[in-house]
Amino acid sequence: MSGKLKVAALSVAAVMTIAGGMRSVANAESMPPQEAPPAADAAAESPCHPLMSQSPARIAGVLNGVERYGSTYVLVVPQRLAESIPNAKAPGVKDLKVAVEGGSSAAAAARAVGITQITEYADESSAPFRALQDANDGKVDAAVMWAPLAGLGILELGLDGVVNVIAIDRPHAVPAAYTAAGINEPCAAAIREELDVSGVLPAELLVPVEIRPLLTRRVPPANIEEAHRGEAVFNQVCARCHGQDAVADPKGLAPVDLRYSIRRFSFPGFNYIVLNGRPERSMPPLRGTVTDEQIRFIYQYLKARSNKVLTSDLDNKPPASAQQNQTPEKGTNQ
Ligand code: HEC
Numbered sequence: 001m002s003g004k005l006k007v008a009a010l011s012v013a014a015v016m017t018i019a020g021g022m023r024s025v026a027n028a029e030s031m032p033p034q035e036a037p038p039a040a041d042a043a044a045e046s047p048c049h050p051l052m053s054q055s056p057a058r059i060a061g062v063l064n065g066v067e068r069y070g071s072t073y074v075l076v077v078p079q080r081l082a083e084s085i086p087n088a089k090a091p092g093v094k095d096l097k098v099a100v101e102g103g104s105s106a107a108a109a110a111r112a113v114g115i116t117q118i119t120e121y122a123d124e125s126s127a128p129f130r131a132l133q134d135a136n137d138g139k140v141d142a143a144v145m146w147a148p149l150a151g152l153g154i155l156e157l158g159l160d161g162v163v164n165v166i167a168i169d170r171p172h173a174v175p176a177a178y179t180a181a182g183i184n185e186p187c188a189a190a191i192r193e194e195l196d197v198s199g200v201l202p203a204e205l206l207v208p209v210e211i212r213p214l215l216t217r218r219v220p221p222a223n224i225e226e227a228h229r230g231e232a233v234f235n236q237v238c239a240r241c242h243g244q245d246a247v248a249d250p251k252g253l254a255p256v257d258l259r260y261s262i263r264r265f266s267f268p269g270f271n272y273i274v275l276n277g278r279p280e281r282s283m284p285p286l287r288g289t290v291t292d293e294q295i296r297f298i299y300q301y302l303k304a305r306s307n308k309v310l311t312s313d314l315d316n317k318p319p320a321s322a323q324q325n326q327t328p329e330k331g332t333n334q
Helices: 003-026 039-045 049-053 056-064 091-095 106-112 130-137 147-157 186-197 212-216 224-242 258-264 267-276 292-306 326-333
Strands: 073-078 097-101 117-121 142-146 163-168
Touching: 049 056, 049 147, 056 147, 056 186, 073 106, 073 130, 073 147, 097 106, 097 130, 106 117, 106 142, 106 163, 130 142, 130 147, 130 163, 142 147, 147 163, 147 186, 212 267, 224 292, 258 292, 267 292
Parallel strands: 097 117, 097 142
Antiparallel strands: 073 142, 073 163
């Protein structure tokens, strides 16, 4: 993208370096200097750094590769306002003067949380971080932006820890200038991590799951190809709690064995649990993490595992705590 942007990024990074330097002087006793690299170096080492010089199509692809935050818009507040604006429901939110990028749903998302003083910039994709920069420079109080773009801007401008990022409103569409198929690469993962550690809640999670529309979802006819695709998604998303290949580890995060418990669930019920989680039993809501199609694939997979259409080498391994389980196992083996 434009040289102008890079120059602007550098000058902000330079200011941050000075601020960072002052901070490390103040903390000199407690913090060895090598543990607090200047912000400029951090930006240069970011896996996103070369991104801004690439084609708009590639930038759009990477931003759409940021998992879970594709329909999230955020309020970016400089640290000086962090105390008065801890979340989007704070009374002070309504008095903020915010800047938003045109051509996106940012203005609508801002209005939805009661913000009225909105400056909408022309849709000028050569300066995608202008709202962010103006908020940081104090020209406006805050910026409302599409979350992946805000995450990239924070990494590029070295604003990590200098601004607070707050999810607002319900899911909204990707800005027109950035619609593209997602590309999964290290920069997309870095942006997601930046949003994760900022405590941003994906907008999908702000919308409660309604069970009624799920009731019309029909059990899909068994399909081994879908089951294989479900295996990949399962091992990527569910296995860390429910065990590799759906073989429950009795000492794991989720001791229930889905190869058996899948038989109890109706298809709508299964969809509901995956989308909504079981917060009271530490299963997180996974809406925004898996698509409806992926939930169907996982269902196919668990059914196939349950019917032994698909098997795993792990099936024959005695569970880690076999000795504790001996009594129930004897019962089922007879
Ligand atoms: C962070 C850990 C975690 C992840 C990730 C996770 N779960 Fe769970 N899940 C749990 C816990 C904990 C329970 C509750 C166990 C209990 O009821 O004792 C649970 C319960 C369930 C149940 C209800 C089981 C029953 O018999 O009541 C289903 C179905 C389920 N999970 C499916 C999934 C699927 C499918 C995925 C992946 C898309 C997934 N879970 C991802 C932790 C997780």
